[in-house]
Amino acid sequence: MRALRRLIVTAALTTLAVVAAAVPVIAAEGLDDYLREAEEAEYGGRRIVVTVWDGESRAEVFTVIHTGDTMTVNGGESRVGYGKLDGALGGGVVIPEWSSSVLSDRYAMDQPEAVRRLGRDAVRLVVREGDVKRATIVLDAETSAPLATEVYDGAGDLFRYSTMLDFDANPAPYLAGAETDEEYEVMLPSAASSLPANASGYRRADTYSGPNDSVHAFYTDGLFYFSIFELPEGTRLGGLDDAVVVEVDGNEYRRLVAPDGIWVYWEAKTAYLLVGDLPPDHLEQVLEELPQPKGKGNFISRLWRGIFG
């Protein structure tokens, strides 16, 4: 019996070891917990980000160092975190006040799954929005770093993919040459915005004064986010020469896509610029709830909808 007891004890210990391996190390319960842990992760490495939008792809490899809440990209070309950005070439920006965001209840998370990635223990999170799989996030179990992410559009098609190409839980080797010394432009909160408080599930969290007397409204649903700048009349925006013209709900917009974000410009009563990382179907829904572009075609389509619904 003693032998049997030993066997049972051994089996129990083995079971515990297996269970311990299956349970993620990350101390998180809900999706928002996991996202917060990811935000505070410490790691370094190279990451490829690929975006496919309307059949066209954009890709870029970034060297990233994530220490606490700060991310340094490409050895100091830009450093972002805690409300400020050091752009080695684009200047420094700091925002002194912000309101905390809340994860939208339209998202639900499947039971986290223990997986391995890059030879490391990891946790795979599948985020759903209704019946649609919206995102898959693989977090490193030790550091909570996002090792790989997939974001899907409303049809369930992958539109943005990222994965670490190499990874180090110790960011020190990547820190060399990452120091920058910037002067900061402080963006002050503003109460003036003619934009809606909510747009297709996104909440207008904060409003600031923006460049060239523009008004900056920041929207978030806790998972994705974007900014809309209301530009003063007569503002000419540089950098949009190669934006493609796209049509949403009969209205025309100018759009630029990068691996890590999107820019949309349109003119209504005033001009607007949207910057963000939201999925294509969310973008369309958001644009439909914002001031509509002016133009003959738009007027006719509005008239048509007004008469015939």
Place this chain on the structure above:
Amino acid sequence: MADLTPAPCDIGELMSAYLDGELQPGELDHVVEHLGECTDCILEFRQLKEARATVRTLPRLEVPERLLPSFHFGPELSAYLDGELPTEEQTLVFGHLQACDECRDELHELDAARTAIRSLPGLEPPVLLDVHREPHRARWQGRRGRVVAVAAGAVAAAVIAVGVAGNSAPEPTIDLDSFTNQHVARASVEAGFTVIPAVGPVGLEP
């Protein structure tokens, strides 16, 4: 009348300890006494003893760490896919993959990711924001002759325009980066999995 009911077989857990020499004096007497009268326990005792002897005669194997169940290949899997491993290591990884579901799954994921990236349509180099500068220059060079040709007319028109418009200020041109920087700064305080918070335009500056 003598009690013919055999003593209860309560020495099972003691037999292993007996073979290990771990019994207390009272326990030893009890085991010896019981083994003298219980054929079932004698049989079990012999089987246990034989099993132990067999185990002792087995050769002691030095198992390479890589063959232990707890070991998993990481970076080697990528090199394995690329065929960059030395022959010996290639064989070792192949052998490990036959027995390790986790490494096999990871290899499949890695392979699928590579296939997905390769199959993307028209993968373009990340020159998005350069694009708006280079065409600027190209267009400017292409139009230089035309610009010179119409320069005189433009000057004349400007003179007329100044006369008509009086003190009207030129329209300001604001670069996209200014807005992107502000968005990125605000976005940086958001919790989330955003892998690179729309720093493309900044990062792509020459």
